[in-house]
Amino acid sequence: MKILVPVKRVIDANIKVRVSADNSAVDLNNVKMSMNPFCEIAVEEAVRLKEKGIASEIVAITIGDEKSQEQLRTAMALGVDRSIWIEQAGNIEPLSIAKLLKAVVDKESPDLVILGKQSIDGDNNQVGQMLAALCNMPQGTFAYKLEIEDGRAIVSREIDGGEQVVSLALPAVVTTDLRLNEPRYAKLPDIMKAKKKPIDHLTPADLGIEISSSLKTLSVKEPAGRSAGVIVNSAQELIDKLRNEAKVIS
Amino acid sequence: MSVLVIAEHNNKKLNALTGNVITAAAKIDADVHILVAGNDCSAVAESSAEYDGVSKVLLADKPSHEHHLPESLGPLVIELATNYTAILLAASTTGKNLAPRVAALLDVAQISDIVAVEAADTFVRPVYAGNALATVQSNDSIKIITVRTSAFDETASGNTKAPIEYVDFALEQDSSRFVSENLAVSERPELAAASIVISGGRGLGSAENFQILEKLADKLGAAIGASRAAVDAGYVGNDLQVGQTGKIVAPDLYIAVGISGAIQHLAGMKDSKVIVAINSDADAPIFQVADYGLVADLFQVLPEIDALLS
Ligand SMILES: Cc1cc2nc3c(=O)[nH]c(=O)nc-3n(C[C@H](O)[C@H](O)[C@H](O)COP(=O)(O)OP(=O)(O)OC[C@H]3O[C@@H](n4cnc5c(N)ncnc54)[C@H](O)[C@@H]3O)c2cc1C
Ligand SMILES: Nc1ncnc2c1ncn2[C@@H]1O[C@H](COP(=O)(O)O)[C@@H](O)[C@H]1O
Numbered sequence: 001m002k003i004l005v006p007v008k009r010v011i012d013a014n015i016k017v018r019v020s021a022d023n024s025a026v027d028l029n030n031v032k033m034s035m036n037p038f039c040e041i042a043v044e045e046a047v048r049l050k051e052k053g054i055a056s057e058i059v060a061i062t063i064g065d066e067k068s069q070e071q072l073r074t075a076m077a078l079g080v081d082r083s084i085w086i087e088q089a090g091n092i093e094p095l096s097i098a099k100l101l102k103a104v105v106d107k108e109s110p111d112l113v114i115l116g117k118q119s120i121d122g123d124n125n126q127v128g129q130m131l132a133a134l135c136n137m138p139q140g141t142f143a144y145k146l147e148i149e150d151g152r153a154i155v156s157r158e159i160d161g162g163e164q165v166v167s168l169a170l171p172a173v174v175t176t177d178l179r180l181n182e183p184r185y186a187k188l189p190d191i192m193k194a195k196k197k198p199i200d201h202l203t204p205a206d207l208g209i210e211i212s213s214s215l216k217t218l219s220v221k222e223p224a225g226r227s228a229g230v231i232v233n234s235a236q237e238l239i240d241k242l243r244n245e246a247k248v249i250s
Numbered sequence: 251m252s253v254l255v256i257a258e259h260n261n262k263k264l265n266a267l268t269g270n271v272i273t274a275a276a277k278i279d280a281d282v283h284i285l286v287a288g289n290d291c292s293a294v295a296e297s298s299a300e301y302d303g304v305s306k307v308l309l310a311d312k313p314s315h316e317h318h319l320p321e322s323l324g325p326l327v328i329e330l331a332t333n334y335t336a337i338l339l340a341a342s343t344t345g346k347n348l349a350p351r352v353a354a355l356l357d358v359a360q361i362s363d364i365v366a367v368e369a370a371d372t373f374v375r376p377v378y379a380g381n382a383l384a385t386v387q388s389n390d391s392i393k394i395i396t397v398r399t400s401a402f403d404e405t406a407s408g409n410t411k412a413p414i415e416y417v418d419f420a421l422e423q424d425s426s427r428f429v430s431e432n433l434a435v436s437e438r439p440e441l442a443a444a445s446i447v448i449s450g451g452r453g454l455g456s457a458e459n460f461q462i463l464e465k466l467a468d469k470l471g472a473a474i475g476a477s478r479a480a481v482d483a484g485y486v487g488n489d490l491q492v493g494q495t496g497k498i499v500a501p502d503l504y505i506a507v508g509i510s511g512a513i514q515h516l517a518g519m520k521d522s523k524v525i526v527a528i529n530s531d532a533d534a535p536i537f538q539v540a541d542y543g544l545v546a547d548l549f550q551v552l553p554e555i556d557a558l559l560s
Contacts, residue, residue, distance in 0.1 A: 016513060017378045026382050094350070095359055118495065123377050124362050129320065129350035138321050138426035141347050144488070154429070158488045159343040160442075160497070162433035166319070169425045178478065178495060179488060214359045218372065218385040226520060229541035231532075235554035238526065238544050246524045246541065248446070248503040249470060249559075 001148070001170075002057045003046040004110035006101055007039035007075055009068040010121045019222045026121075026220060035071045038116025040078075041176040044183040045146060046114055047079035054148050057081050059108060063100055065089040069199060076194035077186035083199045088211060094122075096204075096211045098130035103207035105135050110171060112153065117142050117175040128175035138168040144179040252281040252305070253336040256327065258344055259286065259294040261316065266443055267340045269301060269404035274397045275338045276303050276405070277367035283308060285330065285417075287323055289316035295414050300407040307412055312420040317428035320348040325421045327352045331392055335370070341396035341498075342442075349396050358390040365401035379494040380517040399442065400500035400521065434489050441473045441490060446503045449475030449492055449519070450485065453508020453529065453548055457485045462552050463507060469559045475499065475519075477509045493518035508548050511536025528552075 011017060012032040020027045035043075049055040060075035061084040062068045072083035086100055105113065115128040132139035140146070140155025144163070147154040153168045158177045168174075186194075204211055232238045242249045253275045258265040268284070275282045282303055286295040287310040295309040308330065314322045327348070331337060337352065339345030341363045353360035365383070366374035372387045373395065441447065448470065450463045460474070467474050475492040476485065492499055494517035504522035509515060511527070511534055519525070520539050527540035530547050537543040544551060 011378070013514070017381045019382050026378055093359055095354060095357070098354055120494070121378055123379065123494070124360075125346050126350035126353070126360050126362065129347065130354035130360075133324060133351040133354035139347070139351070140426075142343060157343075159431075161489050162431065162487065163489075164317075164431045165429035167427045167429050172425075177488075179482065214388055214390045215361070216387045216389070218387055220377075220382050220384045223376070223380060223383050226525075226539045228538050229525075229543065231537070231543045231545060233544075235544070235546075235551045235558060238542055239555060239558045241542055242503070242524070242526070246503070248524050 001055045001111040002059070002108065003049065003055050004105065004108060004113045005039070005042050005046050005058060005060045005075065005080065006113070006115050006127070007043065007060055007062050007071050008036040008116070008119050009033050009062065009064050009071045010036045010119055013037050013120055019220055023219045023221055025217070033067070035074055036116050036119050038118055038176050038178070040183040041178065041180050042114040042116050043075050043078050043080060044181045045176060048181065049148070050079065059084060059110070061086070061101065061104055063088050063092060063097055072199055073194050074186060076197040077191040078184065082197055084202060085199050086202050086204065086207070088204055092211060093213055093215060094124050094126035094130055096209070096213070097127050098134055099209050100204060100207060101127070101131050102134040103209055105131070112171060113173045115173065115175050117177055128173050132173035135173070137171055137173050139173045139175070140166055140168050141175045142177045143174050144177050146174055146180065251279065251335045252283050252333065253279045253338065254330065254334045255282060255284050256337065256339045256345070256348070257284050257286045257294060257298050258340050258342060259288060259291060261288045261291040262293060264294045264297045266404060267342060267399045268298065269407065270399035270402045271338050271340050271397045272301050272304065272405040273402040274364065274367055275336070278336050278370045281305050285310065285327070287315045287326055288318065289313050297407070299412040299414055300410065302406045302409055304412045307414045308417045309414050310417040310419060314420045314422060318344055318348070319426050319428060320351045321423050321426040322421055323348055324351040324355055326417070326419050328355050329419050330417065331356055334392060336393040336395060338395045338397055341398050345396045349394050353394040356392055356394070358392055358394060359388060360394045360396070361386060361388060362396050363398045364395055365398050379513050380520065381513065398498055400498050434487055438467055439471065439473045441475055441492070441497050441499060444473035445501050446470050446472035447475045447492070447499050447501045447519070447522070448472045448505040448507065449477065449509060450480055450507050451477035451509030452479040452483060454480060454485055460485050466552065466556055466559070469556070477515050506536050506540070507552070509536055510534045511539065
């Protein structure tokens with residue numbers, strides 16, 4: 001079984017972002033960038049399926065500028081066999097990402113595509129579902145457990161109010177939730193080995209895809225801040241304030 | 251042209267979040283239709299018809315729609331889409347599952363998690379875990395939108411009754427099969443709709459200790475929430491997680507107990523009206539957003555608070 005894992009380079013999850021002075025974007029100059037945490041989980045899940053003998057090959061793919069190759073190297077250090085880099089700088093809308101991924105799915109014919117459920121920069125939560133639609137594949141989003149049984153993917157999903165299990169015919173699209181697994185760290189020898197693994201370089205034009213955009217960002221602003229309130233000294237004082245000052249409890 | 255809201259429900263009962271989505275929809279166009287897709291769900295259509303401003307309810311009542319699988323609902327929504335300028339869903343797990351599928355099939359963008367409607371084509375949405383608010387303008391002929399329901403009031407209902415129209419469309423598919431569902435049953439109010447939420451974090455230390463919070467919640471009529479760390483540690487189910495990747499809440503009162511205040515947690519609760527933080531570490535970032543902070547050992551003060559509420 002072949003698994004395709006799309007990964008995205010994003011601002012590191014521990015960094016608090018700043019909005020640029022002209023309110024046009026978020027300032028990404030000189031900030032630490034990493035693999036999107038949900039994509040790390042996707043890579044980990046694919047590697048585990050290979051370790052269990054279920055998967056035979058894992059291909060990572062990213063759409064981004066030159067530097068996004070770093071995330072492909074990381075993925076390969078974690079156990080991905082080879083990578084595809086689609087060179088396209090700038091902010092690309094999820095639908096275009098999904099179209100590019102579909103073009104690669106058509107070429108590679110994977111049995112499973114595992115994506116993160118959400119990129120932590122745009123917080124879109126779209127690409128996996130869009131890819132599934134474009135490829136006419138079933139989708140198992142927000143997965144916290146994934147099993148392959150009798151040629152189907154059994155996906156346990158985190159949903160509002162509880163959990164749901166669906167059974168999907170392969171090929172299928174799965175998106176990861178945080179609870180699916182805990183990603184490993186890359187070991188130094190594996191990081192060295194990953195430098196020799198191949199990265200295929202493509203452009204959207206090679207795939208016959210035109211990048212389009214239907215959303216225009218008019219402004220990016222800092223949300224109204226909250227200022228710290230008061231520190232109370234006792235449970236008694238807290239309850240008094242909530243009852244008589246904030247009037248939120250009776 | 252009109253706008254379409256896809257109702258959220260469990261085939262028996264309409265989820266009140268639908269009323270918040272209608273409020274957002276009505277800011278785009280005054281003529282709002284509702285789609286109720288499910289199985290044996292006519293009661294849901296009846297209650298949907300009672301929302302103010304709704305001019306028509308479409309009822310797609312078929313066994314294949316029972317579990318709201320996007321593989322079966324997507325083609326249904328596409329059938330109806332050309333009649334609308336916008337289609338809105340709650341940014342719930344059901345809405346997030348379906349909306350991008352619909353958008354891709356229509357070859358249009360999806361606008362996620364809007365918190366304001368500036369104009370019929372212009373919306374505000376949080377990005378970067380709520381650390382920035384982007385205003386985006388769409389030039390698509392059909393706008394597919396998910397709505398952050400905590401940012402909009404619920405539309406009133408019970409004053410009118412819109413006509414209900416049947417939609418006879420079903421697509422049999424076997425690529426995706428529903429297997430099972432395990433829904434938490436609770437007497438407490440729903441997290442997303444509660445006016446008071448009391449959340450516990452890693453500081454609670456165990457599932458048993460969450461019972462202290464539950465006792466308080468029952469006295470306050472509050473819903474229980476949790477940080478991701480508490481969920482990961484198995485103290486409570488994932489459906490209680492508040493944050494960037496969990497539920498977004500904005501109650502009148504949010505009480506964070508033993509929660510440090512990571513940006514991903516703040517993303518889910520910082521629009522609450524009043525925030526209380528109880529934490530033994532005076533430097534915990536949660537105090538920077540709290541209206542009332544109590545630097546104390548939770549195991550000492552929670553019983554005191556419990557006694558004061560009696
Ligand atoms: C991609 C991504 C998405 C995420 N999404 C979410 C999300 O949606 N929601 C979320 O919550 N997190 C999320 N996280 C995790 C987040 O970064 C934090 O790790 C998490 O919120 C920490 O939970 P916590 O505050 O309970 O634990 P900790 O950070 O460990 O804090 C525990 C707190 O309890 C206090 N404490 C301990 N004992 C006591 C006591 N006896 N009395 C009083 N106080 C005590 C401590 O002082 C400390 O401040 C996400 C992380 C990533 C990378
Ligand atoms: N530029 C990209 N390159 C590769 N994969 C991506 C890219 N953008 C998004 N994805 C994938 O889609 C998932 C969901 O992203 P999003 O829909 O943007 O929240 C991510 O976790 C990735 O797996």
